[in-house]
Amino acid sequence: DTAVSQTPKYLVTQMGNDKSIKCEQNLGHDTMYWYKQDSKKFLKIMFSYNNKELIINETVPNRFSPKSPDKAHLNLHINSLELGDSAVYFCASSPFTNTEAFFGQGTRLTVV
Amino acid sequence: AQSVTQPDIHITVSEGASLELRCNYSYGATPYLFWYVQSPGQGLQLLLKYFSGDTLVQGIKGFEAEFKRSQSSFNLRKPSVHWSDAAEYFCAVAISSSNTGKLIFGQGTTLQVKP
Numbered sequence: 685d686t687a688v689s690q691t692p693k694y695l696v697t698q699m700g701n702d703k704s705i706k707c708e709q710n711l712g713h714d715t716m717y718w719y720k721q722d723s724k725k726f727l728k729i730m731f732s733y734n735n736k737e738l739i740i741n742e743t744v745p746n747r748f749s750p751k752s753p754d755k756a757h758l759n760l761h762i763n764s765l766e767l768g769d770s771a772v773y774f775c776a777s778s779p780f781t782n783t784e785a786f787f788g789q790g791t792r793l794t795v796v
Numbered sequence: 797a798q799s800v801t802q803p804d805i806h807i808t809v810s811e812g813a814s815l816e817l818r819c820n821y822s823y824g825a826t827p828y829l830f831w832y833v834q835s836p837g838q839g840l841q842l843l844l845k846y847f848s849g850d851t852l853v854q855g856i857k858g859f860e861a862e863f864k865r866s867q868s869s870f871n872l873r874k875p876s877v878h879w880s881d882a883a884e885y886f887c888a889v890a891i892s893s894s895n896t897g898k899l900i901f902g903q904g905t906t907l908q909v910k911p
Contacts, residue, residue: 688839715897725884727840727901740896774839781897782828782890787839 687711688788690775696794697765705760705791707775714780716758718750721772721790730773733758734781765795798823800889802902809877810910817872817905819887827889829870830899831861834884843885846870857881882909 688709697703709716717740718730732740736752747763758775772792776785799822809815821827828847832840844855851863861872870887887902 717897719899725834725904727886727888727899727904729898729900732896732898734897740898742898776840778897781895783897784830784842784845785897785899786842787832789839790837 688775688777688786690788690791692791693789694792696796699765699767699795701765702763703765705773707758707788709756709777711777711786713777714755715778716752717776717785718760719774719776721774767795769793770795798889798891798900800887800900800902802887802905804905806906808908808910811879812876815874815877817885819870819902821868821889823889823891826865827891829863830888831872832886832888834886840886877909879909879911882907
């Protein structure tokens with residue numbers, strides 16, 4: 685079974701659209717994250733949730749809204765997509781903060 | 797601000813040769829340290845981690861890393877590289893005093909393996 689799974693794997697959409705990426709982990713972890721990997725492969729954290737509560741919002745535009753309906757899920761909704769949002773988005777989880785994170789396969793978002 | 801530097805953007809080694817990937821961090825105290833590997837089109841897989849204790853840590857796939865406090869380094873090594881090791885390698889730190897779990901990543905090193 686996949687530990688951290690994201691859907692979809694690829695997402696191509698037009699500017700101005702709204703899209704969501706879903707993430708689920710079956711590891712029983714308390715903490716979940718969204719990371720963004722840009723075209724130069726640089727990884728940066730966007731959000732961190734612990735027990736469904738937001739603990740990091742790393743100066744991400746408010747067009748990005750994470751939602752955690754329960755500890756096992758952390759979805760990412762993006763409004764009014766822009767060309768600069770094109771990237772690979774990774775969901776991750778960890779048993780608690782300050783331990784290793786387990787990453788999903790990533791969602792490659794292309795905005796055209 | 798905390799930062800992680802991987803000085804080598806791209807490294808090419810011959811199959812069977814030894815490998816060392818460099819990682820330096822900037823942080824006042826001892827951070828938690830990690831190495832991840834990303835194969836093309838894949839997510840990140842944890843190779844190894846250092847929290848405390850023995851400064852030489854063993855990981856999966858025959859990798860090891862050594863924490864050197866005096867040099868603020870956490871270099872990754874492998875004695876004999878296999879063609880399947882070709883991938884992107886990321887060093888990361890978590891701030892031990894933080895309770896956020898935030899990982900700060902280096903810019904990555906692309907490893908190419910020659911037959």
